[in-house]
Amino acid sequence: MENMQENENNTPEKDNKLPINGKTPDSGHSVKEMMAAIEAILFTMGDSVAAADIAKALNTTVEDVWKVAALLKERCDRPESGLMIQRFEDSLQMCTKPAQYANLVKIASVPKKMTLSDSVIETLSIVAYKQPITKAEIETIRGVSCDYAINKLLEYDLIKELGRKDAPGRPILFGTTEQFLRSFGVKNLDELPSMNPARVEEFREEAEDEVDSRLGV
DSSP states (O other): OHHHHHHHHSOTTOSTTOOBTTBOOTTSOOHHHHHHHHHHHHHHHOSOEEHHHHHHHHTSOHHHHHHHHHHHHHHHTSTTOSEEEEEETTEEEEEEOGGGHHHHTTTSOOOOOOOOOHHHHHHHHHHHHHOSEEHHHHHHHHSSOOHHHHHHHHHTTSEEEEEEOSSTTOOEEEEEOHHHHHHHTOSSGGGSOOOOHHHHHHHHHHHHHHHHHHHTO
């Protein structure tokens, strides 16, 4: 009975010096200490935090941060926790589980609902699959002005400016944001579903036809 009680009280990492791939974390901290530190960092910062920044703060490797964060995620995934750990490409964030939304809105302001029209969704899809891309290139594919859609997507923090294209006029390049990943429940762009090849070909042909017409071909 005594051993059973001891096992129940232990977290998945069990021992203070549980090795990760045969070694303790490079920082010299125990796994439990690293879990506590990462939890404190994510809770305090609120927004996502780059794994590299956490590794630097804890004097350890990014690899160890991911491994210990996975243990922390396991703990948060238990039904008695109202929090969850999300990974977005190279960063981590502590968030409230969606199931707790109904409880939170009773004491907090209801966030502004994101409303995306068909034209905005289409523009976002083009940016997601063709990024980095300019407004003119999006309009070439869609065949219509996309000022409204671009402004809405920027307002909702679903796309951002990535820089400028090395072309006449130095047009702005757009790409998706971390909020885009969060909103659509994916860790990185590689997890996006494959676009229908026929639709990709359609995009390409539309763009080529538009370019040809402008050149008088």
